[in-house]
Amino acid sequence: MTKFMDVHHGMTGLTGDQLREAHEADLAIQDQEGVVFEHTWADPESGTVYCLSEAPDADAVQRIHERAGHRADEVHCVTLAL
Amino acid sequence: MTKFMDVHHGMTGLTGDQLREAHEADLAIQDQEGVVFEHTWADPESGTVYCLSEAPDADAVQRIHERAGHRADEVHCVTLAL
Numbered sequence: 001m002t003k004f005m006d007v008h009h010g011m012t013g014l015t016g017d018q019l020r021e022a023h024e025a026d027l028a029i030q031d032q033e034g035v036v037f038e039h040t041w042a043d044p045e046s047g048t049v050y051c052l053s054e055a056p057d058a059d060a061v062q063r064i065h066e067r068a069g070h071r072a073d074e075v076h077c078v079t080l081a082l
Numbered sequence: 083m084t085k086f087m088d089v090h091h092g093m094t095g096l097t098g099d100q101l102r103e104a105h106e107a108d109l110a111i112q113d114q115e116g117v118v119f120e121h122t123w124a125d126p127e128s129g130t131v132y133c134l135s136e137a138p139d140a141d142a143v144q145r146i147h148e149r150a151g152h153r154a155d156e157v158h159c160v161t162l163a164l
Contacts (some may be wrong), residue, residue: 005123005132019162041087041134041160048158050087050132052123076130078123080101 001036001054003081004061006072012047019049025068026051032067033060052078083118083136085163086143088154094129101131107150108133114149115142 019042026037035055042049051072055061058075065072101124108119117137124131133154137143140157147154 003123005125005130014162016162020164023164040164041085042162043087043158043160044162046158048087050160076125076128078125078132080096080098080124080126082102082105082122 001034001056003078004053004055004058005076005078006051006053006061006065007074007076008049008051008070009073010047011042011049012044014042014044014047014049022068022070023051025070026064029067030064033064035060035064037064083116083138085160086135086137086140087158087160088133088135088143088147089156089158090131090133090152091155092129093124093131094126096124096126096129096131104150104152105133107152108146111149112146115146117142117146119146 023040035053037053039052061075105122117135119135121134143157
């Protein structure tokens with residue numbers, strides 16, 4: 001398992017409820033691809049959302065996000081962490 | 083205190099030692115601005131580094147990064163977190 005940081009842009013004005021609903025949609029199906037979403041952070045002002053996960057590969061992360069209805073704009077394999 | 087995610091681009095080929103050295107340079111002076119750097123993740127392939135912190139404001143985060151020699155390209159106030 002490798003750690004991934006994925007980024008969603010264009011989410012200006014996102015509310016806490018919307019973030020929770022989107023995150024729960026990921027969690028509900030993450031087992032299908034062996035992904036574990038660990039955290040998510042959002043800046044509603046710039047419309048940026050970051051999701052930290054562990055997954056077999058970047059495509060698995062993207063497939064979960066796509067099926068949950070919110071494709072990521074970037075998925076980065078963060079091989080270094082402190 | 084508010085949570086911030088800052089992003090550094092153009093760090094292609096970054097090594098674990100370089101990330102640790104940069105992170106420790108931040109930690110050494112973070113008290114000067116009341117910043118607490120909590121985590122950092124890096125994707126050396128795309129050259130992207132993410133730093134999660136708690137701080138009084140975005141400028142405080144940037145001042146620490148600047149003094150430590152690595153200005154952030156983006157500093158986002160992540161008011162939502164799960």
